[in-house]
Amino acid sequence: MISIKDIAKLAGVSVSTVSRVLNHQDNVKADKRERILAAIKQTGYVPNRAARDMVSKHTSTVGIVLPGMFNMFQxxxxxxxxxxxxxxxxxxxxYFASTDEEGELACLRRLKADRLDGLIILHEVALPEFRTYLEENKIPTVLATFERDGWKATSIHISEDEAALQAVSHLIKLGHRDIACIGGTKYSFSSQRLEGYRKALEQASIPYDASKVAFADVYNMEGGAKALNQLLDSKATFTALFAITDELALGSIRGLADHNLSVPGDVSVVGFDNIELSSFSVPRLTTISQPIVEMGQMSVALLHSLITSKNGLPVSIALPFTFVQRDSTAQRR
Amino acid sequence: MISIKDIAKLAGVSVSTVSRVLNHQDNVKADKRERILAAIKQTGYVPNRAARDMVSKHTSTVGIVLPGMFNMFQxxxxxxxxxxxxxxxxxxxxYFASTDEEGELACLRRLKADRLDGLIILHEVALPEFRTYLEENKIPTVLATFERDGWKATSIHISEDEAALQAVSHLIKLGHRDIACIGGTKYSFSSQRLEGYRKALEQASIPYDASKVAFADVYNMEGGAKALNQLLDSKATFTALFAITDELALGSIRGLADHNLSVPGDVSVVGFDNIELSSFSVPRLTTISQPIVEMGQMSVALLHSLITSKNGLPVSIALPFTFVQRDSTAQRR
DNA sequence: AAAGAAACTGGTAACGTTTTCATAAAATAA
DNA sequence: TTATTTTATGAAAACGTTACCAGTTTCTTT
Known part of the structure; x- marks a missing residue:
């Protein structure tokens, strides 16, 4: 494997000089620069990243923490x-942080070894060691799509409960009173969105009925279909349904179709996230749209400024969401 | 930042000894090992990966090459x-290899810098430099989901044209003679699947009609919907449709719904890939199922054996596919 | 108890870069 | 021209590991 020394020898200069042209410093005479560039091209030399990282103390690498299985939105x-x-x-x-403690620990260990420039966390981590490590070592970190009380990290998210409230209120405005809900577990957004559901009912003086709420065990379409069956099996009656995730909503629509119930004819369904799929499904899904593109680019932009400035204070940004009405909801018959 | 020297000092041993326990060598006396382990735990020390990589000449990292935007199957x-x-x-x-030459070149440059242990390519790359680099440096490589003539790399794929033939033959068996096709561009699978479509027609003595074929510009649902509109705009008549990708198929179903055409009532649709979504869509999609789980795990297993053995010959493996009949196809009325 | 073998340990040289520092060459000013 | 500043250059140290080699224990065997 060819190294910087070989290039130096080939071009008849010192390694320092080669390093200078490699790092785009302009204080190198034209003739030498050309000889060096020629040698590089001729040999196909590319500097070794490990060596670079070691001496320069930073890696130009950012880590992304994800759950083992991630859903369409993620x-x-x-x-x-x-x-x-x-x-x-x-x-x-x-970095995959499985939901168990051992998984998070392993994830953290790798994180430490890699000396990352920054971190974007797309998956809620529970382990306190995580926070300790990140704060003690001042690793620039962005929490995307959620907040963590007390963490001194920048966070980008939407107001989950307000958005859910708006989604459910829409169903109420359409005349629905029997509104079921498909919730989930583990993550904070699930309880926040459920909270929005409760608030909407409360505002309309509709009593909360626990038998109308089912919890999916996984955030995918199968989970949605299963939760819906649970609802139907328990003889819950409803003319509308709020699923805390588009994927769950789409799964529940599949489940409804299996029982010959049409959407929105028999049941109105509203989801949450506005994943790509939701505007192409049959029927198109009424949902809450998270500003996913802005969330993504802001996460990166913010992380970058955190990395480069090093003194930026952590901010918690709540981005605006929008309600998107499509074909899966209709006036109550 | 704490280093191996600090641990050595803290435990009152040499760095060599610390390195030995770090690398799980058993020739260290129990008392020293314990002191070292205690020091590591106390300080939260984790060895620096860059330094390790540099001296050990391998990185324990495998690269994955992907296109800039990847579809659901990918x-x-x-x-x-x-x-x-x-x-x-x-x-x-x-490593994102954009479809243009500059993008592939940039991708290759990074690949070289990183001294990867191995590579899994999920996206067809065109640049000859790619092949040259990989072969000259004997970088273990697995081509997943496609083959590349002449490349000395292990490949895992299915017989695309046979699968497509089977999908279209199913439509013919159902009595359909006017069968449209939504194809695509750029990648070899698109022409192979189209080839299967032609063969199926040929076997049934149905003349190939170019006006019944539309090409999507992107492999997503929007691309499928647009291609379908093109077909309809050009007054092509058909009672069945073969889309070379599930995502395109689902997009076309959306397009058909927009024109009040039902599936499979008015048009039977068959897709290709069997993405998760296809078993939950309304209607459920009849499709060709790629053994995606096996493809994924075999890619990794094969790559691993390539990396560890270093003398394994490249193999080209064609995995079996299956035809999955669901609700999007029906007997011609 | 002596000799030999085996197990353990530390010093030091790599690895491939960047960075610092001193020096040499060139450019400018007097 | 000479003195002074600026610009180029190379030598050598560092970065945090592992690997090799030699030396020192400790354990067996006679």
Whole structure:
């Protein structure tokens, strides 16, 4: 494997000089620069990143923390984030934090070894060691799509409960009173969105009925379909349904179709997230739109400024959401 | 930042000894080992990866090459691959090869700098420099979901044209004679699947009609919907449709719904890939199922054996596909 | 108890860069 | 011209590891 020394020898200069042209410093005479460039081109030399990282103390790499299995919204956000990271010239490494403690610990260990420039967390981590490590070592960190009380990290999110409230209020405005809900577990957004559901009912003086709420065990379409079956099996009656995630909503629509219930004819369904799919499903899904593109690019931009300035204070940004009415909701018959 | 020297000093031993316990060598006396372990725990020390990589000449990192924007099938495969990589203890880095030459070149440059242990390519790259670099430096490489003539790299894929033939033959068996097709561009699978479509028609003595074929410019649902509109605008008549991708198929179903055409009532639709979504869409999609889980795990397993053995010959593996009949196809009326 | 083998340990040289510092060359000013 | 500043250059140290080698224990065997 060819190294900087070889280039120096080939061009008849010292390694320092080669290093200078490699790092785009302009204080090198034209003739030598050309000889060096020629040698580089001829040999196909590319500087060794490990060596660079070691001496320069930073890696130009940002880590992305994800859960083991990530849902469509996360995949979409993830691909936006990586894309922008690329634009800023960062490399990207992955860290899977499984939901169990051992998984998070392993994740943290790798994080430490890698001496990252920064971190974007797309998945709520529970372990206190995480926070300790990040704060003690002042690792620039952005929490995307959620907040963490007490963490001194920049966070980008929307007001989950307000958005859910608006989604459910829409159903109420359409005349629905029997509104079921498909919730979830583990993450803070699930309780926040459920809270929005309760508030909307409360505002309309509709009593909260626990039998109309089912919890999906996973945030995918299968989870949504299963939760819906649970609802139907328990003889819950409803003319509308709020699913805390588009994917769950789409799964529940599948489940409804299996029982020959049409959407929005028999049941109005509203989701949350506005994943790409929701505008192409049959029927198109009425939902809350998270500003996913802005979230992605702001996460990266903010992280970058955190990395470069080093003195920026952590901010918590609540981005505006929008309600998108499509074909899955209708006036109560 | 704390280093191996600090641990050595703290434990009252030499760095060599610390290095030995770090690398799980058993020839260290129990008392020293314990003192070292205690020092490590106390300080929270984790060895610096860059330094390790530099001296050990390998990085425990495998790269994944992806296109700038990847479709649902690729996302799914990608997440399976990363998951298995994790299991084998590899780190994962991303390389986006945009479709233009400059993008591929930049991708290659980074690849070289990173001294990867291996590479999984999920996106066809065109640049000859790619192949040259990989072969000359004997970088273990797996081509997932496609083959490349002449490349000495292991490849995992299915027989695209046979699968497409089977999908279209199914439509013919159902009595359809006017079968449209939504194809695509750029990648070899698109022409191979189109080839399967032609063969199926040929076998049934149905003349190939170019006006019944539209090409999507992107492999997503929007692309599918647009291609379908094109077909309808050009007054093509058909009672069945083969889309070379599930995502395109689902997009076309959306487009058909916009024209009040029902599936499978008015038009039977068959897709290709069997992405997760296809079993939950309304209607459920009849499609060709790629063994995506096996493809992902075999890619990783094969890559691993390539990395560890160093003498394995490249193999080209064609995995079996299956035809999955669901609700989007029906007998011609 | 002596000799030999085995297990353990520390010093030091790599690895491929960047950075600092001193020096040499060139450019400018007097 | 000479003195002074500026610009280029190379030598050598550092970065945090692992690997090798030699030396020192400790354990077996006679």
């Amino acid at each position: 995949r979409q956000l993830f691909s936006i984030v990586v894309h922008h990271l690329e634009q800023f010239g960062y490399h990207t490494s992955f | 996302r799914q495969l990608f997440s399976i691959v990363v998951h298995h990589l994790e299991q084998f203890g590899y780190h994962t880095s991303f």
